[in-house]
Amino acid sequence: xxxxxxxxxxxxxxxxxxxxLIGGYFVAMLSAILIGxxxxxxxxxxxxTGLMLSFIFYLITVLFVFATKTTIRxxxxxxxxxxxxxxxxxxxxxxx
Numbered sequence: 001x002x003x004x005x006x007x008x009x010x011x012x013x014x015x016x017x018x019x020x021l022i023g024g025y026f027v028a029m030l031s032a033i034l035i036g037x038x039x040x041x042x043x044x045x046x047x048x049t050g051l052m053l054s055f056i057f058y059l060i061t062v063l064f065v066f067a068t069k070t071t072i073r074x075x076x077x078x079x080x081x082x083x084x085x086x087x088x089x090x091x092x093x094x095x096x
Contacts, residue, residue, distance in 0.1 A: 023078035024061040028054035030085035
């Protein structure tokens with residue numbers, strides 16, 4: 001089977017959509033958890049603030065994925081951000 005430039009472009013766009021959907025979800029979820037747990041406010045306001053800001057983080061992630069030059073760079077950066085948010089949240093929680 002010959003992969004033409006048209007096929008490769010379609011595969012690239014499909015992979016970017018998956019990275020934007022899944023990676024954006026994880027970035028938004030982890031940022032909402034981080035802000036909701038560690039904002040120095042009462043619990044209700046910090047959770048609402050984290051949830052509202054998670055939409056902005058999701059939007060920024062989707063825009064970044066489609067603005068980068070290569071798909072691999074988008075995957076690495078989104079994956080790195082997810083790992084950093086998770087580690088930062090784990091560090092701030094302390095031993096349990």
